[in-house]
Amino acid sequence: MAEKIVYKNYCTPQEQADFTTATDRWYLDSDVGRSLSGVCESKASTTGSLVTGVFSTTISLSSKKFIYVKNTDTSGSNYLLLNIGSMGAVIKLGPEESFASDIGSNASDSTSVAITASGTPAYEYIAGT
Amino acid sequence: MPTRRAIFSSYIIPKESASLEEGVTKWSIDGDATISGTLGGKGIATLTGSQWGEAWSSFQHPEQYWEDYGSNWDDAGETYNNVGITISGAYSLNTDSDVNSTALVFLYLKNLGSSSTQGLKLSLDGSNYNIYIPPQGSIHLRGDGSTLQLQHAKVNKVTDNTTIEYILAK
Numbered sequence: 389m390a391e392k393i394v395y396k397n398y399c400t401p402q403e404q405a406d407f408t409t410a411t412d413r414w415y416l417d418s419d420v421g422r423s424l425s426g427v428c429e430s431k432a433s434t435t436g437s438l439v440t441g442v443f444s445t446t447i448s449l450s451s452k453k454f455i456y457v458k459n460t461d462t463s464g465s466n467y468l469l470l471n472i473g474s475m476g477a478v479i480k481l482g483p484e485e486s487f488a489s490d491i492g493s494n495a496s497d498s499t500s501v502a503i504t505a506s507g508t509p510a511y512e513y514i515a516g517t
Numbered sequence: 518m519p520t521r522r523a524i525f526s527s528y529i530i531p532k533e534s535a536s537l538e539e540g541v542t543k544w545s546i547d548g549d550a551t552i553s554g555t556l557g558g559k560g561i562a563t564l565t566g567s568q569w570g571e572a573w574s575s576f577q578h579p580e581q582y583w584e585d586y587g588s589n590w591d592d593a594g595e596t597y598n599n600v601g602i603t604i605s606g607a608y609s610l611n612t613d614s615d616v617n618s619t620a621l622v623f624l625y626l627k628n629l630g631s632s633s634t635q636g637l638k639l640s641l642d643g644s645n646y647n648i649y650i651p652p653q654g655s656i657h658l659r660g661d662g663s664t665l666q667l668q669h670a671k672v673n674k675v676t677d678n679t680t681i682e683y684i685l686a687k
Binding site for chain 2: 395401406419430435472475476481487489490514
């Protein structure tokens with residue numbers, strides 16, 4: 389069981405160039421100009437175990453400082469929804485997508501997470517405390 | 518009209534420690550039987566080609582012509598100098614009230630602060646701040662397509678002022 393979590397979130401915004409005859413290509417978005425990333429150490433000091441399964445009913449986690457959730461389906465239209473600290477089930481995870489972040493309102497706080505779904509996607513998660 | 522997308526991914530490194538004879542602590546990737554290595558996922562969010570305004574991102578491409586801002590240059594806030602947006606209190610990432618109720622498709626947000634007192638908190642309902650972004654940390658998420666709207670994405674400092682960079686896309 390891990391004692392420390394380092395996590396990175398990357399994003400590459402792209403814009404497609406519409407060539408007249410050549411094959412269209414994707415380039416870095418002209419409003420941004422570069423790839424983006426952030427790296428940090430979580431405030432959580434233990435991860436708990438990696439939990440895997442196939443969604444059947446709401447997964448309720450309380451008093452967590454860090455959450456990593458992945459929809460481990462590789463295709464299809466099933467998705468997971470995350471509700472962090474009762475802000476609403478508004479974070480959507482399609483096949484192979486994941487979400488990772490510290491949660492709570494400050495560097496020591498913890499909060500709850502509820503995982504729901506559309507369909508029955510497979511999932512994995514760790515919840516740090 | 519341009520065609521846009523955002524490729525996003527997460528990379529998680531669980532670590533465990535061990536001490537050498539003289540008390541030196543060493544860290545390694547967790548070899549726990551239930552985790553055994555790094556974790557992560559990736560995806561592609563399809564974005565609307567014509568975004569809601571120049572402030573949809575806090576960046577300016579180094580080759581962008583000033584003239585191409587047209588009459589919208591002032592909507593870009595501090596973004597023209599690529600130093601990030603200063604956060605000294607509650608701040609709505611959406612700066613155009615005309616699109617308040619538009620569904621949020623994708624959000625990337627980084628806390629550019631470097632001091633441990635420059636934490637950042639994020640709200641996804643406009644009032645409750647339940648996501649914490651440590652200095653130099655970032656977050657990305659896809660919205661559910663209806664309930665999460667552009668007006669709901671707000672940030673605030675935890676203690677000291679900090680700066681952010683972001684993409685808020687419909």
